[in-house]
Amino acid sequence: MCIGRAWDGKNLICIMESFGKPSKKHTWESFSSHIKEGSKLIHDGENSHSLLVDKLNLSEEIHTTKETRGLKDKENPMDSKRAACNA
Numbered sequence: 001m002c003i004g005r006a007w008d009g010k011n012l013i014c015i016m017e018s019f020g021k022p023s024k025k026h027t028w029e030s031f032s033s034h035i036k037e038g039s040k041l042i043h044d045g046e047n048s049h050s051l052l053v054d055k056l057n058l059s060e061e062i063h064t065t066k067e068t069r070g071l072k073d074k075e076n077p078m079d080s081k082r083a084a085c086n087a
Contacts, residue, residue: 004030024051032056044068044078 002017004027013034018026027048035041037056043049045064053060063077073079 002026006031006034022046022048024048027052028055042077 001019002022004015004017004022006013006015015030017030024047027046028051031052032055035052035056035058037058039056039058040061041049041053041058042061042063045062049060052058061077068076068078
């Protein structure tokens, strides 16, 4: 089960996108109406995010799982206290 999550610093949404690996189609259907055009998307580099970035003209900051693996929460840029999808 693929659960997508987005956080804007105040609001958190969790959406069941699909079963298995996320696809561009499922990610678009799940999140396009929740992200303001021109926002900044901080994400893990998952390929399915590229459609959001392209169609919504988002700036992006990528922190791959390879980069963040083993980091303590306070050091991890993907920690929910630090990372946000700034809508």
